[in-house]
Amino acid sequence: MxxxxxxxxxxxxxxxxxxxxxxxxxxxASITVRNLETDLKERLRRRAADHGRSMEDEVREILRTTLADDQSALHPAEAIRRLFAPLGGVDLEIPKRQPMREPPDFSR
Missing domain, CATH: 1.20.5 (Single alpha-helices involved in coiled-coils or other helix-helix interfaces)
Structure with a gap:
């Protein structure tokens, strides 16, 4: 079970x-941020203007740089490996090849 x-x-x-x-x-992917404080939005607008970007580009850059060092975001294959590592590996026996069977005859 x-x-x-x-x-x-x-x-x-x-x-x-x-x-x-x-x-x-x-x-x-896209996200929508609701209920953003007016002061925060204004600071974002000024920061974007200082960097010569749109507010949307500035938000993307902030997210990229902030999350670049985030180690919690594992590649899915690594997450799967870590999940099943405690169970150990399995050695499967490879069956020997059998001669090919004759194809069925449907002419009757």
Whole structure:
């Protein structure tokens, strides 16, 4: 039961990671910030003007530089490896190849 649960969780994590990688290459994410204080918005506008950027570009740059050193954002493959590392590895036996079967005859 535990092995089946872990296997299903693994499949779900891998499916999510693959979907995230696929969709992130097609679409850029966007966010909306509501209830931003007037003073904060004005400081952002001035900062953007000082750097010769739009407010939107300035926010992107702030997020990039702030999150660049964030070690909590793991690559999905690394997160999966860390999740299953305590369980140890599995050595699977590779079955020997069998001769090819004759194709079915549907002429009858």
């Amino acid at each position: 535990l092995r089946e649960k872990i296997c299903l969780e693994c499949v779900a994590i891998i499916d999510y990671a693959l979907a995230a990688m696929f969709w992130s290459t097609l679409f850029m």
